[in-house]
Amino acid sequence: MPTDRTIAVLSGKGGTGKTLVSVNLAFVAQHTTYIDCDVEEPNGHLFLKPSYVQEEVVTVGKPVVDQTLCDGCKICSKACAFNALAVIGGQLLIFEEICHSCGLCMHICPRKALTEVQKPLGIVRKGKSGSIAFLSAEMRIGESSAVPLIKALMKNKHSGLTIIDSPPGSGCLVTEAITHADFCLLVAEPTIFGAHNLAMVHELATLLGKPCAVLLNKTQQGANPSETYAKSHDLKILGSLPYDQELAHRTSEGLVASEQSEKYHQYFSQLLQEVEDASNPHSQR
Amino acid sequence: MHQILILSGKGGTGKTTVASTFIALSQAKAYADCDVDAPNLHLVMGSFEKEQKSDYFGLPKAVIDSSLCIACNRCFEVCRFDAVIPGPTYRIDLITCEGCTYCLHVCPVGAIHTQPMKVGDLKLYERGEEHFSTATLTMGSGTTGKLVSEVKKQLKSCTEETEVAILDGSPGIGCPVIASLSGVDLALMVAEPSVSAFSDLKRVITSARQLQVPVAVVVNKFDMNPTITGEIEVFCFKERIPFLGKIPYDSQVIASLNKGENLACLNTPASNAIKRIYDKTLQVWKERVQQ
Numbered sequence: 258m259p260t261d262r263t264i265a266v267l268s269g270k271g272g273t274g275k276t277l278v279s280v281n282l283a284f285v286a287q288h289t290t291y292i293d294c295d296v297e298e299p300n301g302h303l304f305l306k307p308s309y310v311q312e313e314v315v316t317v318g319k320p321v322v323d324q325t326l327c328d329g330c331k332i333c334s335k336a337c338a339f340n341a342l343a344v345i346g347g348q349l350l351i352f353e354e355i356c357h358s359c360g361l362c363m364h365i366c367p368r369k370a371l372t373e374v375q376k377p378l379g380i381v382r383k384g385k386s387g388s389i390a391f392l393s394a395e396m397r398i399g400e401s402s403a404v405p406l407i408k409a410l411m412k413n414k415h416s417g418l419t420i421i422d423s424p425p426g427s428g429c430l431v432t433e434a435i436t437h438a439d440f441c442l443l444v445a446e447p448t449i450f451g452a453h454n455l456a457m458v459h460e461l462a463t464l465l466g467k468p469c470a471v472l473l474n475k476t477q478q479g480a481n482p483s484e485t486y487a488k489s490h491d492l493k494i495l496g497s498l499p500y501d502q503e504l505a506h507r508t509s510e511g512l513v514a515s516e517q518s519e520k521y522h523q524y525f526s527q528l529l530q531e532v533e534d535a536s537n538p539h540s541q542r
Numbered sequence: 543m544h545q546i547l548i549l550s551g552k553g554g555t556g557k558t559t560v561a562s563t564f565i566a567l568s569q570a571k572a573y574a575d576c577d578v579d580a581p582n583l584h585l586v587m588g589s590f591e592k593e594q595k596s597d598y599f600g601l602p603k604a605v606i607d608s609s610l611c612i613a614c615n616r617c618f619e620v621c622r623f624d625a626v627i628p629g630p631t632y633r634i635d636l637i638t639c640e641g642c643t644y645c646l647h648v649c650p651v652g653a654i655h656t657q658p659m660k661v662g663d664l665k666l667y668e669r670g671e672e673h674f675s676t677a678t679l680t681m682g683s684g685t686t687g688k689l690v691s692e693v694k695k696q697l698k699s700c701t702e703e704t705e706v707a708i709l710d711g712s713p714g715i716g717c718p719v720i721a722s723l724s725g726v727d728l729a730l731m732v733a734e735p736s737v738s739a740f741s742d743l744k745r746v747i748t749s750a751r752q753l754q755v756p757v758a759v760v761v762n763k764f765d766m767n768p769t770i771t772g773e774i775e776v777f778c779f780k781e782r783i784p785f786l787g788k789i790p791y792d793s794q795v796i797a798s799l800n801k802g803e804n805l806a807c808l809n810t811p812a813s814n815a816i817k818r819i820y821d822k823t824l825q826v827w828k829e830r831v832q833q
Contacts, residue, residue, distance in 0.1 A: 298713070402716065449799060
């Protein structure tokens, strides 16, 4: 069933099984694109073990000052909304870690003392894992904002089914990652933490106008606050994945469950079908 | 005030569970949740006598006055955040606008101004002598790191005299984590024994070391994979990082958390392990502080 849809898997929090679900969906789908958007802590490669065909450094522009031209007039430092520039003892200092690369300082410098140089932010990797096109990126440690890396990843998005493994949380990186999605699959744990985080990503997906549904993960006997939340908010539950020591162990070893076990292959194939149906606006089901 | 931060690199490894147990064991008077993206600590700390909420404003964002806009496209050309939406009159996407004001400087007709944007709530809870600082970020806002700094500042301003504060950290290695780590005396890393959590652990340790924050490591749910637990121990030994213990998988933990019970009150394999780790953490912390 060829579709052109982009599915984002998210959770509000790490460790709920985003990567587990994403890599397994990609594995059962085959001929698909998997994009690891958790650029701070990428993990998808540990499972899909892609061979890389290309690595590319992603850079961001940062201002540098020509001190012979700068007269310390402070026009740039006063205009910078991020306080990334300061004139101290008549010398202009630039704090790269807090610079947002907006370009305003260069524009308003009356003496053209500022120019932009490209500095590395991280690496984008493109590879293949069998018939799966694999994309991931890694932010350089010490950098603060990885949004440009996610933008660079998304530029490489092919047509066909795409699975986005989102970053945790509900902040700017997640927003950037799911802007490109047609549908969000929200993975939730059976705890009060899980339900709270589910509510957060549900709110974010709703704000961005993305249709979404829930997969309950690590379910066990007893109450499931995430399930209660989904039911009381008319959020479709696409399935539940019971806690399984064997699955947890395989996953901890970096193995793809649906490659190892027929049971999980069937499970994720079924889930993929459900996701595709739920994400299809023309679906009759 | 000395700060002990609980961190993990990867989320969901049990930071909040460990932090809440530590708070109960130490009878801490000062604690904070630095995971403003998805705060959870308040869910297990019970009810408070006093709650004080204040609006948190991020950078003012750009707004275009449609009656003045002449659709000249200058703002669109200079915006590097794809926040300008062209049309018969131009608009700003408030989610992507970072408030740099470049557009305002190039608009030839003065159609753009900035307006303050509330991006979150800063919350301070009180119960007897206890102070708990936390925050929630408005959906779609991006100023996470700054809000984390505000959470810490708020805690410090009302508990300056308190000896030890316990901070629950945020996942990743980006701006919120950097903000969490600043000024901290010890970062206790809670890792899970999996290839992915181990990979994240190494990255967050590098971040902490760049900021010259001492680290210590514990493994949660260690019996899920004793082999990788062993690898983490060896890694810590080689890197001269104190390894403070192992917490077993314990099905009673989920049930008690869902009932709102603190693990410090329980006598289960996991809670007993955390109690031992707490004693060791204090030892390591004292050695660091005395150095």
